[in-house]
Amino acid sequence: MEQVTADTLKQAGKVIAVHLAYQSRADQRGRTPANPSYFLKASSSLSLSGSDIERPAGCELMAYEGEIALVIGTAARRVSPEEAWSHVGYVTASNDLGIYDIKYADKGSNVRSKSGDGFTPFGPALIPAADVDPAGLRVxxxxxxEPVQDDTTAGLIFPFSQIVADLSQLMTLEPGDVILTGTPAGSSVAVPGDVIEVEVDAPAAGLSTGRLRTTVTQGTAEFAAFGNQPKVSDADREDAWGSAEAAGLTPKGLSADLKRKLTSVGTATLSAQLRKRGLNNVSIDGLKSTRPELRIAGTARTLRYVPNREDLFKTHGGGYNAQKRIINTLNDGEVLVMEARGEPGTGTVGDILALRAQINGAAAIVTDGGVRDVAAVAALDMPTFFTGAHPAVLGRKHIPWDTDLTISCGGATVQPGDIIVGDSDGVLVIPPSLAEEVADDAIVQEHQETFIAEMVSEGNSVEGLYPMNAAWKAKFNDWAATHPNPAAQ
Incomplete structure (x- = not known):
């Protein structure tokens, strides 16, 4: 097969990369795009197999992304998806390297973070596109x-034909142009001394690019003072490494201990503690639970519905819409909170999607709208908090519009990452920064109230006891010495 050479690299007038294209990567990132989006890399970032790639001095996070690269064979302008593959000349392997340390300065463009010299290793062999089925490729x-990424084009969200056709709507794809088609799950960080290899093959056709080999070296030239300097946040580290755990960070979400504390006390007690801290508007009102005997605690993911307008429903309501995308990417311990404007006249979730949320490990669904298939939803182990039952599908009143943003639900403001707790009394929103102290003080309060209830049951008046005066506090301390608080253990 023909090999990638320096002349091949010179023929690439454009290098276009897809942001997110594989479902495995979307699941890892917790979001699934409705349509493909792109960025440009400098053609000078292309390099041959066997090259050494420098991690710039002062940088911490050089991430690798094994990808399938398409090389345009004949010019494509406003082609249809059915025509698109015929304009692809070759398929090969690529590595979409990038420096997270400078992403903040690019403001989403990836111009510098992804376009360093050599940051797009490419090759080594070119597989003729006409000889393979684009749906049967593997990267x-x-x-x-050690193997770190392994996926096939069967896992693509957007087929290659759609990507080529979409790009050709506004620009002419010229012979030699390169399209990097996105990376699957498993992308992570490489450090100086690491060797990265990427291979693309078509198992059914018995064709392979061979392994694209790149060695990471340490740069010595510092960034000049007149430009942006490298810097990274913990969010960058988590993004680059692929998870908080891989980056050596404390994982997002509730710790097991905090979840235990929050679910050991009632929302009534937690509400009292929040009120002591000046937070009176943190209850999601007007809801009931399918499983009132259960207490839940988890971190919020959010979904906003807007009122149905028929022309907009055609573009946003059908297919793999925002509702399906967020439910499909819920993670263990998350609570999906929906803004439905308090509209009870249609369902906002039904049995199939509620089941999918449960399978994904969601702690609960919270909606200030209706639920359909209530009997089946109530039979699930996962609670759903809702206003009432309604048989209609969501399109009667709603369009699922956007996700993971600040919303209103049941009169409360909810942000992604807020802590949601719920039980038979209702649902509360707890700011993450207050959760530990609120939980600890609520545990103490419930221990005191256990003592108070015991004293009342013995016939004592509530005067001076509820709340306790100094004399009763002294008696409580004596009682507590022989009645340890089980929730505080």
Missing amino acids: RTWLNG
Whole structure:
């Protein structure tokens, strides 16, 4: 097969990269796009197999992304998806390297973070596109000989024909142009001394690019003072490494201990503690639970519905819409909170999607709208908090519009990452920064109230006891010495 050479690299007038294209990567990132989006890399970032790639001095996070690269064979302008593949000349392997340390300065463009010299290794062999089925390709990546990425084009959200056709709507794709088609799950960070290998093959056709090999080296030239300097946040580290755990960070979400504390006390007690801190508008009102015997605590993911307008429903309501995308990407311990404007006249979720949320490990669904298939939803282990039952599908009143943003639900403001607790009394929103102290003080309060209830049951008056005066506090302390608080253990 023909090999990628320096002349091949010179023929690439454009290098276009897809942001997110594989479902495995979307699941890892917690979001699934409705349509493909793109960024440009400098053609000078292309490099041959066997090249050494420098991690710039002062930088911490060089991330690798094994990808399938398409090389345009004949010019494409306003082509249809059915025509698109015929304009692809070759398929090969690529590594979409990038420096997270400078992403903040690019403001989403990736101009510098992804376009360093050599940051797009490419090759080594070119597989003729006409000889393979684009739906039957595989991409694999190895880091120091260990497999780290393995996926096939069956896992694409957007087929290659759609990507080529979409790009050709506004620009002419010219012979030699390169399209990097996105990376699957498993992308992570490489450090100086690491060897990264990427291979693309078509198993059914018995064709392979061979392994694209790149060695990471340490740069010595510092960034000049007249430009942006490298800097990273913990969010960058988590993004680059692929998870908080891989980055050595405390994982997002509730710790097991905090979840235990929050679910050991009632929302009534937590509400009292929030009120002591000046937070009176943190209850999601007017809801009932399908499982009132259960207490839940988790971190919020959010979904906003807007009132139905028929022309907009055609573009946003059908297919793999915002509702399906967020439910499909819920993670363990998350609570999906929906803004439905308090509209009870249609369902906002039904049995199939509620089941999917449960399978994904969601702690609960909270909606200030209706629920359909209530009997089936109530039979699930996962609670759903809702206003009432309604048989209609969501399109009667709603369009699922956007996700993971600040919303209103049941009169309360909810942000992604807020802590949601719920039980038979209702649902509360707890700011994450207050959760530990609120939980600890609520545990103490319930221990005191256990004592108070015991004293009342013995016939004592509530005067001076509820709340306790100094004399009763002294008696409580004596009682507590022999009645340890089980929730505080």
